[in-house]
Amino acid sequence: MDKNCSAFREIGDDLIKQTLEQTSQNLSLTARILGIDRSTIYRRRRKHNW
Secondary structure, three states, X not given: OOHHHHHHXXXXXXXXXXXXXXXXXXXXXXXXXXXXXXXXHHHHHHHHOO
């Protein structure tokens, strides 16, 4: 993976984590706000042990 792609993924991970904190860990609401699938959030949480 090149540096740009890695940097975008890190930004995405940070955004997911911040949104989860703002929504009191509400996965459905976080997914709706960010316009992504809940499965994406599950995968990122599992990958980073959030």
